Amino acid sequence: MTLNVTDLSIARGGLPVLEGLSFQLMPGRALILRGPNGIGKTTLLRTIAGLQPPLSGQIDGAEDQIAYAAHSDGLKPALTVTENLTFWARVFGSASITPALEAFDLTALQDRPAGALSAGQKRRLGLSRMLVTGRPIWVMDEPTVSLDTRSVTMFADAVRAHLGQGGSALIATHIDLGLDEAEVLDAGAFKARLPALDDFDEGFL
Template identity: 60%
Template sequence: MTFSVTDLACRRGQITVLRGVAFDVAPGEALVLRGPNGAGKTTLLRTLAGLTPPVEGDVNPDVCAYAAHADGLKGQLTVAENLTFWARIFGCSDITPAVAAFDLGPLMNRRAADLSAGQKRLTSLARLPLTGRRIWLLDEPTVSLDTANVALFGRAVAGHLAGGGSAILATHIDLGLPETRTLDVARFAASLHPTAKVDDPFAEALE
C-alpha cells in the first residue's frame, strides 16, 4: 500500500515551519529528503513518527518506525538483551534476522555501554526490522558509521525495500538504494504560504 501525505503542516516548538507538504511513497521505494540545515527535514520526520502533532493534516505513525540521532540503548544491558527488549515490545519473537542483517553476532554478549559509537549506532538501527513496520523514518542514520558499516546499513535498507517496505530518510550519504526519489523540503517552507494562518496567539485580537 502506498504511503501518502497530503496538505500536512509541521511545527518546531511553537513555530510552523512547513505547510502544504504532500508526497507519496510506494512499496519498495525510498524517498530522500533534501534541503539546507533548518529546512525542516527532522521536523517532518518527527511529525510523521507521531512525536510532534501536526498543525494541519493527518499522519499514521502506527505504520512507521523512527530512527533518530539518539541510540536509545540501555547501557547496562547486552546487545542481545537490548534487542530482545525491543522485539518483545513489538511482538517479535526472533531477533536472529536483525542480528544477521547488521552483523551483530560478535557483539551479542557485550554491554551497550562498552560499545564504540559505531557499534551503538548499528545496534540501534537493528531495532528497525524488529518493529515489523513497513515505513522506516531515518534521520541521518549513518552518523558514527564507517564506510563498511554504511554499506552494511544500505544493504539492510535495500532488503527492507525488496520485502515491500518503504523508507523516508534525511541523509547526505548515497546508500546505493534502488527506486530512490528525492523531495526538496524547502519548497514547503511556511514563509512561502503567506495566505496560511499564522501561529500567533495575538493574531485574532489584531484582526
C-alpha cells in the same frame, strides 16, 4: 501499506517551518529527504511518526505502521547487545533477533554491554532495532551518523532488503545510499513564509 501526506504544514517552537508539503510513499520504495540544516527535516519526521501534531494537513497510512529511528540510538547501556534487541523484539512481538544481528554484523558482539560499544557499533545496534519491529514503514533521521563506509553499505543493504520485502523507507540523509528505488524530496521547496511584520502584535515590538 502506502503512506500519503497531503498539504502538510508543521511548526517548531510554535513557528511554522514547512508548509504545503505533499508526497506519497508506496511499498517497495524509498524517499530521501534533503535540505539545509534547520529547515525542518527532523520536525517533519517526528510529525509523520506521530510524535507531534501538524499545524494542518493530513497523514494517512501511518497508524501503527511506522518504525522511527531518531538521533538517539535508544539503548540501555547496562544491557548486552542481545538483551537490548530482545527487549525491542518483545515490545513489537518479533520472534527472532538473529536476522537483525546478522544484518548489522553484531553476532560477535552479542554478549557485550551496549555501554562498552564504540559510537559506530552503538549506531548499528540502534538501527538493527528496525528489523525487529515488523513494521513496514521505516522513518529514519540521519541514520548514517557515526557509521564508517562499510557500515553505511551494511545499512543500505538492510534498507534494500526491507524494500524488497514490500516495505518502504523515508530517510533524512545527505549520504548517497545507492538505492535505485529511492526518490528525493527537497524540504527546502516547502519552507514556510515568515509572517509579515504587520501580523505581529505591536506589544511585542
